[in-house]
Amino acid sequence: MAAKLIDLSFTLNGRKVKVQIAPDTMLFALLREQGCASVRCACETTNCGLCTVWLDGDPVLSCSVPAARVEGRSITTLEGLKAESEALARAMAAEGAEQCGFCAPGLIMNVLALARAAKEDPSLVATREELSRQLAGNLCRCSGYESQLRAIVRFLNESGVQVGFEMPELPVNNTSCDGVSYKQITHKQPKKDSKALLEGRPVYTGDMVPAGALIVKLKRSPYARAKIRSIDTSRALKVPGVVGVYTYEDVPKRRFTIAGQSYPQPSPYDRLILENLVRYQNEEVAIVAAETEEAADKALKLIKVDYEVLEPLLDFTKALDNDIVVHPEGDVTFMFPQGGDVPRNLVCSGTSDFGDLDEAFAQSDIVFERTYTSQATQTAPMETFCAFATTDAFGRISVTTSTQVPFHVRRMVAQSLDIPQSQVQVIKPRIGGGFGSKQTGCCEIFVAFVTQQTGRPSYCCYTREETITAGNSRHQMQMTVKLGAMNDGTITAIDLHTLSNAGAYGEHATTTIGLSGHKSLPIYNHVKASRFSWDAVYTNTNRGGAYRGYGATQGQFAVESAVNELADMLHMDPADLRLKNIVREGEIMPQYYNEKLNACALDRCLLRAMDMIGWRDKPLAVDLGDRVRALGCALTMQGSGISNVDIAGIDMRLEEDGFITIGTGATDNGMGVDTILAQIAAEELGVESSLIVVRGVDTDVSPFDAGSYASSGTYVTGLAAKNAAAELREKICAKAAQMWDVDAADVVFDGQYVRLSDERAAREQNRYLTLRDFANLCVKNITGGDALTSHASACLPVSPPPFMAGIAEVEVDKATGKVTVVDYVAAVDCGTVINEALARVQAEGGIAQGIGHALYEIVEHDERGRLRTGNFMSYKLPTRLDIGSIRVAFEPSYEPTGPFGAKSIGEVVINTPLAAVASAVAHATGHQVRSLPITPEKALLGE
Incomplete structure (x- = not known):
């Protein structure tokens, strides 16, 4: 029986709010329901600081405050502090300190509170260690904290707070060594998305979930190795609000890989969506789709799995030729030979050498051997894995996801569902950090499957525990x-x-x-x-x-x-x-x-x-x-990048009014590749980078890009952007030559004006146009009506x-x-x-x-x-x-x-x-x- 709802009245960012809530509702959930996108969670254990808000002016962790306790009180989120936070946001943007931006609102809330307190008690910011202690509860995986600290100290000093220490001066650098004085590159520029990120706007996958989307949750195995004898889903299916429960019997039997890598994929095709053999603790064994989280959680508890628990193979130094075979199924495949032998638990093996090693050691004065072990570690981006799926008017599946590899996710979804890639679209919003973890697919597969089965939108968001245990x-x-x-x-x-x-x-x-x-x-x-x-x-x-x-x-x-x-x-x-x-x-x-x-x-x-x-x-x-x-x-x-493998494409278009759009499949997961591409294109064209608009990734319309991995963004996609800009410049000059009935060689574009190369003649003959006027003429029918476009791609042999x-x-x-x-x-x-x-x-x-x-x-x-x-x-x-x-x-x-x-x-x-x-x-x-x-x-x- 559902608990009786309680009435709650409070003030949120200066406005009165009256709602009814369940008694166990936490303040975090309530604020998200009220549209406060700046309030985020990365931990569920009060460790991250991302959910920080003010309760009657004091910072609190909203994930740990029962909503019922705010009756009659005042709540402030970043949405209510736009003016007060502006100076701090500018300082952070100048340093690039926001990076992915997912943790920024929680940090800003604590810094603003600290600034107020430090005016009364300067000891709070007397030393670097003390200031860091005041903000130690705000985790950040992107920035390394140093840039944040530079921005915070600058903000506090400008706000009249007496900071008791100085940050070290940044080293003086030559940012290039070719002797060229550049205008758009080699200079600091804030990220193009910095304002949205630092204001806490709804730009991430979890902020965009369509209303009425089914909640997708996963039943996971408590055992590291087990055979599933049977799964009873009957009681789970009877829970009000449960739409579907799916097991290994319901999914396609086509093996695939969830590694986001270009063709031919080097990772083995060794997994199914669900399988009756568990290979690690917390592996997925059933999928639940329900109208609400409460219904999904209840259904998970009612799924009864009969396991034959098997001894796990845990020591990787003893795995080769072990009696325990992790993949005994016999249908694992590789796209090309790489020394793997699955019955021996061997994924790959090989040797690369040059010279006579024995002779070289024999001639050495000193020879020694050491063994080193590097542990498994977690990427731990602040944004956990999340995705939602919908269908379009043609029945195609559209997946919106926090991924570094949209085009590879399209392939993964298609292969896992055993459908053509033409039936899948992938859209990438802003990403709350990745560091490689989002080069691998995960919850995209499950929401795509549920939406395929039900025809309804579906949404899956991993908890931190799931992100750690089921992520790579x-x-x-x-x-x-x-x-x-x-x-x-x-x-x-x-x-x-x-x-x-x-x-x-x-x-x-x-x-x-x-x-x-x-x-x-x-x-x-x-x-x-x-x-x-x-x-x-x-x-x-x-x-x-x-x-x-x-x-x-x-x-x-x-x-x-x-x-x-x-x-x-x-x-x-x-x-x-x-x-x-x-x-x-x-x-x-x-x-x-x-x-x-x-x-x-x-x-x-x-x-x-x-x-x-x-x-x-x-x-x-x-x-x-x-x-x-x-x-x-x-x-x-x-x-x-990866030589002869990584491919990047750029589409560029001169738009009406004289701005330029860039279409790219590259994914900005915080490092600023959108800004870098704009700077490179602007430098090549001679325009201000503020004229460049970089469009988000949508596999239906974006040019192909292998994705954000292998450090390919600046080098590979950046080269494509430079080449596309050079082509657009040529087309601008050619179009002007057509308008004026002159040779293209007699036309120049200097970044501001399209004109004849002879500037005096250009003015005398009225052959001198601003980029804005020229762009507007391009789309007029009197000139043939042609919004100028260019395309370039890059794939390098080194x-x-x-x-x-x-x-x-x-x-x-x-x-x-x-x-x-x-x-x-x-x-x-x-x-x-x-x-x-x-x-x-x-x-x-x-x-x-x-x-x-x-x-x-x-x-x-x-x-x-x-x-x-x-x-x-x-x-x-x-x-x-x-x-x-x-x-x-x-x-x-x-x-x-x-x-x-x-x-x-x-x-x-x-x-x-x-x-x-x-x-x-x-x-x-x-x-x-x-x-x-x-x-x-x-x-x-x-x-």
Whole structure:
């Protein structure tokens, strides 16, 4: 029997509200029902701060306040503070600090409250640590907190608050090295969506769900491995409001992959929508569609599943040729050979080598072997997975989803439902962070299936626990490095073997493990010989997948740690040892597909980082009494897209009134690619970037793009934008020549005016038009009526690496072993820096994620395969108190194949903290930690 509704009256943003609510309604849910899109949730455990509102002027977490308690009281959300928040929003936009924007409203609410309080009590902002403590409850996965802090300090100072400290000055950078003075690129510009994000507007998938959409929820297995004998859904189907309950008997039997990768997909086709064999705890076993959440939740509890519980395979080091076979079904397929052998639990295997390895080791003065383990970690974007589906007038399924790969999702949905791709449309709104996790499909499949079955709109939003347990994590990897060197520090040979835990399914297993070697070994390309071998295996743990760094993170932890250990053995400076051995511009990289390195500033990056932290003036370790302060360094490289695979298209149109629209399939998940594309196009055309409007992604109308992954946005899609802009410029001149009956060579477009190249003649003959007037003439019938359009695509035969040097300065408490990152400096070579503010925040955010990987984060299972770290209380995300100062500089090179010399930056920035922090801890304690994370126990006592 439903509980009796209660009357509730309160004030919301200055207006009186009277509603009836259920007694158990929380304030968060009530505010969402009232249309407060700025109020968001990322945790369900009061850990994230995204749901912060003011209750009678004081900040509270609305997810923890029963709505009944606000009777007669005043609630304020960001929607009610537009004027007061404007200055802070401007400061954040100037720094690029909003990134995906999902967490921004909750942070703004707390900062505004702090500003009021600090005017009365300046001690609240007396130190960086105290200010960070005041805001530690607001999590952010994108920014690394540093840019937010710069914006907050600026805002507080401008608001009359006496902040007791100063932020360090940003390094002075050359953002390009080609000597050209650019007008639109190499400069800071706010993101085009910053205003909407910082005002908390309804721009995310969960804000757009159609009224009356069915709620889709999933019954999940409590066991890591089990056979389903039977499922009884009869009682669930009788729950009022339940529309359908579906099991493995109801779904198509066509296997597919949910990895968002281009044809031919390297991930095995090894899954169905639902199956009668459970392969990891929390795997989906039934789908419920209901009119309300309450009905769906009740139905889930009434589904009775009879399991034959089986022993799970949890240890990936024992998976190969184990008696337990994770995929015994016999119909797993691969699109091309990659060394897989499914009955052996082997997803893929292979070897890449050059030179005579045995001979190189035999001639070395020093040969040693070490094994390193990098744990599984979660991407943990603030926005959980969510999607809704509808049907159009033609019966096609339209899916709106928070995804990095709309075109690949179209394929996944079509394959899973066994229908043509022509029957599927995918639309992408703004994305609340991704970091690779949304390069994999998930709830899109379920809403598409329900809408296909019912003909009604349907909506699915994962909880944080579902996002952690059923979403993908970074692959756990064990890497064995054998290294040979001479006594003078010359590295002669490297042998790397990587064993990767694919988890229950093989998404991204082949490609991530490949990058563990192909993005670590090329840094040391002067060796006489090297070998990279690999095996990825199935287990009964939650699936691995894409995460920023994509395998390079793990491989570079191992190789860079081995290089640090070599330096310590030889009593050499680890930076000097690297300068002696690293790759240089113009050289061939045998373990990087024999590519020639056209642009490389890695040596300058290392020297710059050393200068920033005062490397030459500090010992590697210094005793401070109760703690030891120490230094550690590491290098990294990544790629810029996937050579000969990643494709990006751009449509460009000169619109009436003289503005320009860009159609793209690239997905902006916070990093600002929409803004970057506008800047590149504006630079090529000579117009202001404010004239460029970037349209959202819709697979029905957007040009094809592989999606936001592999650091392809600036390099691949940016080149397509540059080429499309060049074509549009040519068409503008050709059209004007047609109007004026002159040769196109006699017409120029300077970004403001379309005119004859002879400016005097242009004015005398009235052949001088503003872009606005010219655009309006283009759509008039008297000129043939032609809104000028252009199209260009890009797919490059190379993937030029960006580089980064990172140095960590840490303190280790002698009594507890606690490791504190005091300062982290990095110098980045991403080619020409298109937008310095956005590039810096990308670097700061990646470094913070890397510090989390090094010190705090781990996906853990118990002995039965149950996840121990299923929420933000048990899975430790770094707060702004855990990171320390992050300082980033740029050392640009010029990549001739990139747009205006640019390379990528998105992924390379996460990689160095793992080895750098581990080396600093080793210098502080004498204990080299080779299995992550570096816990206080490991730091103090060793492994």
